[in-house]
Amino acid sequence: MTAAEYLVSNGEAIRRAVEAGAPDDQIVEVLRVSGRTVQRWRKRLGLPRNVQIRPVRPVPHGTVRGYRRGCRCGTCADAMRYDGDKYRLARIGLTPPSHGRSGYKNWGCRCDTCKAAGAVVNQAYYRKRLALDVTP
Ligand SMILES: [Zn+2]
Ligand SMILES: [Zn+2]
Numbered sequence: 573m574t575a576a577e578y579l580v581s582n583g584e585a586i587r588r589a590v591e592a593g594a595p596d597d598q599i600v601e602v603l604r605v606s607g608r609t610v611q612r613w614r615k616r617l618g619l620p621r622n623v624q625i626r627p628v629r630p631v632p633h634g635t636v637r638g639y640r641r642g643c644r645c646g647t648c649a650d651a652m653r654y655d656g657d658k659y660r661l662a663r664i665g666l667t668p669p670s671h672g673r674s675g676y677k678n679w680g681c682r683c684d685t686c687k688a689a690g691a692v693v694n695q696a697y698y699r700k701r702l703a704l705d706v707t708p
Contacts, residue, residue, distance in 0.1 A: 586613045 582603065589599045596610050614621060631638045634647035636655045660678055668675035668686070675681040676690030 583613050583617065586610060587617050587619070590614060590617075590619050 631643045638648040639652040664680040668679035668681050671685040672689040676686040
């Protein structure tokens with residue numbers, strides 16, 4: 573078997589394994605190839621990248637800890653949002669330590685300085701969305 577033939581047959585094996593839904597670490601173990609080789613074959617064959625990278629420890633879903641571990645599921649995002657809101661809401665009506673962007677966002681201050689800083693941020697966001705053409 574020539575080197576090229578070997579690569580093609582190996583690629584076929586990887587393709588079959590990927591199509592069967594095998595995770596990378598299993599392909600690496602069974603076919604005795606490196607993880608980079610599997611990734612290269614996925615790319616070459618136009619197959620999706622492996623997304624079954626299993627976390628070492630289970631992610632505590634619905635917590636800020638889960639979000640910080642990189643989980644973006646609904647409950648983790650909600651927990652993060654709630655956590656941020658909790659602190660923001662507690663500060664509403666209080667005077668921010670400094671006026672500007674953080675005064676607008678985190679303290680709910682609507683003095684002229686904070687409103688101007690908030691407008692700059694909102695306009696930048698709006699322009700970015702316009703550039704991406706996602707604004708309805
Ligand atoms: Zn989660
Ligand atoms: Zn202010």
